[in-house]
Amino acid sequence: MSSDPLLLSESHEWSGLWWLPGAPDERVPGVLRYDRDGGATLSLIGTFENRIMTEDSPWLTAVHEGSRTWEVMHGVAESREITLLDCVPTSTKRTMGARVDSPDRQAVRAQTVLVGVHTADEDDSLFEALQVSVENLGHWGAEKVFSGFIGAPEGARFDGSGSISAKPLESTSVTVDGTEFTLDHRRTAPSFDARRGETTGRIRDAAFVRIAPPGGCSLSSAIRSAKSIQDLISLATHRAAGVIWLRLKLTGEGPGAERHPAERYVEVLYSPAAVGERDAKAIDHHRVFFTCDDIPFEEIILRWFEVRDRLHAATDLILALRYAPAQYLESRLLMAAGAAEALHRALGIEERPMPTAEFKKMRAAMLALAPEDQRERLKSAIRNDVNLRERLNALAERPDQQAVSELVPDLDRWSRRTVKARNDLAHEGRTPDHSMEELVAVVEATTGIVILNLLHEIGLPADRQQKIVREHPRLRSIAEWAKAELVTPES
Incomplete structure (x- = not known):
């Protein structure tokens, strides 16, 4: 079982070394921080040159208005490769000429963070599948995961005995135009949390959708696929359905595959239309338009993508x-x-309100009565819609x-x-x-x-x-x- 996905609703931090793809030897130390409200910000101890400069002569360099941005930055932190996409420097503090010599500082805002891979382009097809978890997905899937037994012998009151059981992990799949969609589950093993005043037993089950296109996928196509599932759940529940987490599975030929023969997952931190809360209370069943009890998963996925493409x-x-x-x-x-x-x-x-041929005759007759300098304007106003x-x-x-x-x-x-x-x-x-x-x-x-x-x-x-x-x-x-x-x- 792979590690738990990174939740978009939580804060994360990595300390590491960072560089631009064209200059891998020029590495700058810094801390990358992510939170749902502020996005991803890289705080560097040092700077990358963001000034726009031209050398007008061997002894004269002109600094122009504006600032450079970087499509990609790479880093290593906590034994993982990290890629930052769409990077914009938000502040740069240089200390050249200051009374006390101290390191330069720079802050960089990134639109998207990939934890687990170095890539140069969001359209690189490095991934064989994606997994996405969306709010209320488990409720919409209508799968009875847990069952409970309460001890009440011969109709008596609850005697304190009982059990909770989880059925074996199962998945449901359907293929749409060569892409496989699977409703699957992640589950923790049973555990006990012993405290001084009480003990709690726990099993956590989380539903997610796995999408595997026939020729693999890129980051940009994976985000579009995740949004399609988000939109489906939003329609079904008549409320914004936030993305809880998104992760991508690297292909066997991906970067660094020879060093990591086992399955590798890349965590994606980005800004979807809505961020999901894993621990928020589930939606009330009266507020749901439909679930997989009304239309089975295999059918609704087929219908949804046909309807979504058309409408x-x-x-x-x-x-x-x-x-x-x-x-x-x-x-x-x-x-x-x-x-x-x-x-x-x-x-x-x-x-059409009128047959096309008849409409053209009528419009021509109307235009013939109009002043010549107004005919072109009237022609566009008279429509057969x-x-x-x-x-x-x-x-x-x-x-x-x-x-x-x-x-x-x-x-x-x-x-x-x-x-x-x-x-x-x-x-x-x-x-x-x-x-x-x-x-x-x-x-x-x-x-x-x-x-x-x-x-x-x-x-x-x-x-x-x-x-x-x-x-x-x-x-x-x-x-x-x-x-x-x-x-x-x-x-």
């Missing part, structure tokens, strides 16, 4: 509200309406209709008021005809319709869609908003 613009806009919720209602309105438009276009259900209201109504027809009607009872008023709000904001910069409460209802109802469409596209059954609308706290509140603010008053 990536809409999924990115909706999930952006989970990872970094917009602070202003107006921006949320634009994102929700934009997600609906992007989704409708990607679904390929768009029908579906409008936003038609797109919203078409989206509302796709998911289970019982779920849709419970979420948004008056679809006609919802679509009209959504279009009015979006157009007013886009054209006038404000929404004077909407109260704050109605605007919230418009944003939430539009977001809810897009979510139901995404759940419908991945194949969530109709009865599950209905149950989500009735029981999920967020969708229940959306239905209440829509019923209060988006229902046409009786005459």
Whole structure:
């Protein structure tokens, strides 16, 4: 069993020697520190030349405004190779000419840290697989790992006896376009923590996903793959799903493989859309849209990557509200309406209002009546496209209709008021005809319709869609908003 992965939520520190790839003999001592808020900072006792200088003549050197940055830095610390990527010096203190001779100091900020390998490029395909752990992954996987026995003979009260058992480690795999996805587990052996006042027995089980592309992967492709799993769990749980850890498995031909014949893992410290907390309380089951009990792992992975590739613009806009919720209602309105438009276009259900040939004749006749100097501008304005209201109504027809009607009872008023709000904001910069409460209802109802469409596209059954609308706290509140603010008053 390999060592435990480095958690993105914890602080880490390494003291070592550091150098630029083109000058491996010019090594500078320093300390690399990582924490989730500040990222990775290298504090050097010494400096790398970051000034931009030109030699105008043998006796004159000009120093220009700005500073050098380095794509890659290498280091060794605690018997491990370390690579720093996208490095920017944040402060440099030189002591030349000072009264007391002391070493120079320099601080360097790195975007990404690889612990366990030296590489020159984030696109080098050095790795045969990646492992990623995401918040609530175990709950979403719906695997019953632990079971317990409580001693209560003949219906009596608990007598103090009992046991906790863990089933043998198992994994579930599926292949998508040659890439193998595996839902797997890391588990600690049973241990006992004896204290002066009590003793605690412990087994820790952590779910993770292993992804093995057919031709290996680079750091950049591994981060994209990790994000795809993060997005899936975020959609399933309707909340930001933080990455807890990410590690890469080196191929047998990787750097230093001849010196390390056993399996080697590289730890990745970076800044995902959200950082996960391993020890935070798990999500309540009522707040989850679906788990592998609803759609088995082998099926949902296949469906998710097909849907994500086809509808990536809409999924990115909706999930952006989970990872970094917009602070202003107006921006949320634009994102929700934009997600609906992007989704409708990607679904390929768009029908032109008029046959193309007939539209061209009509446009030509209209342009012939316009002043000649205005025709080019009018030509781009006269379009044969579906409008936003038609797109919203078409989206509302796709998911289970019982779920849709419970979420948004008056679809006609919802679509009209959504279009009015979006157009007013886009054209006038404000929404004077909407109260704050109605605007919230418009944003939430539009977001809810897009979510139901995404759940419908991945194949969530109709009865599950209905149950989500009735029981999920967020969708229940959306239905209440829509019923209060988006229902046409009786005459």
